[in-house]
Amino acid sequence: MRILTIAHLGAADPVRIRQRFSVVVMRTVLELNGVPCIPFEEEVTGREQLIFSRSFSEPVTTRDGMRQALSVYAQQGAARLVKHGTAAKVLTAFAGTGWYAPGAGSFPSILVPLPAPTTDPVVLAKAAHRLLPHIEEGFRYARAGIMLTDLRPATGQQAFEPFRFRHEEQGIAELVDRVNKKAGPGSVGIGYGGLRPGPAWQMKREMLSRRATTHWDELALVKAS
Known part of the structure; x- marks a missing residue:
């Protein structure tokens, strides 16, 4: 359709594009063209699950490293549960090796039902x-x-007395x-999650491109003289 740039797309016929x-x-x-029709969402979160997974910048080879x-x-x-006012009743932990590394093909996982939403x-x-023994x-x-x-919902009915996490009320x-x-981020942590210096396996971000459309501090600046 000879649409090669954003300007070309903006000049296109919306009906034909549809x-x-x-x-x-x-x-x-x-x-x-200045017609607001896509609602702004601060963060897209599934209604049924939250996933936190990252590839390591360098392999983790010990249980202590995996524990951290x-x-x-x-x-x-x-933190994400608190932000969205929800609590989780089930946690699944998983890990995986590279396909061609020594010990390749190891993908342990474990599902842990929690006594009460937390x-x-x-x-x-x-x-x-509980994944660590694997x-x-x-x-x-x-x-x-x-x-x-x-x-x-985190504001739901409280669990019965034997299943409450007392320290959670703090x-x-x-x-x-x-x-x-x-x-x-990362200024304070709990247990192994708060060790300093930071873990060597964290994803490297030195070459991360500027996020000029999603972060105020990284907006592109144009100066005219």
Whole structure:
């Protein structure tokens, strides 16, 4: 259709674009012409699950290294649950090696039903650590993560007395989230998730492109003289 640039797309006929492509592309054309039709979403989150998974910048080969990774993901999961006012009843932890590395083809996982819906990073970390007996020392694990499912409103009915997490009532997840928002991500952590210096397996971001359309601090600046 000889549409080679954003300007060409903005000048295209929205009706014809809808006929050839999809309503999403048509809405993009309208947005380019100043017609708001795509609602802004701060963050897209599934109703039924939250997943925290990253590939490591360098392989994790020990259970202690994997313990730290799972602790970090559990803490991030707790913060996200608090943000959306939900609590998780089930946690799944998983890891995986590269396909061609020594020990390739190792993809352990474990599903852990929790006694009660929770946002507590301590409870979530302990549940994630149940994967550790399935981690083989010396294998070069390239990734790991956790998945939180059976999400429920955090303001729902409290669990019966024997199933309550007393320390959760102290608001640990909310406190850690507030500190990290004020002092910067990773400023404080719980247990292995708070070790300093930061883990060597963290994804490298030195070559990350500027996020000029999603982060205020990285907006492109144009100066005219």
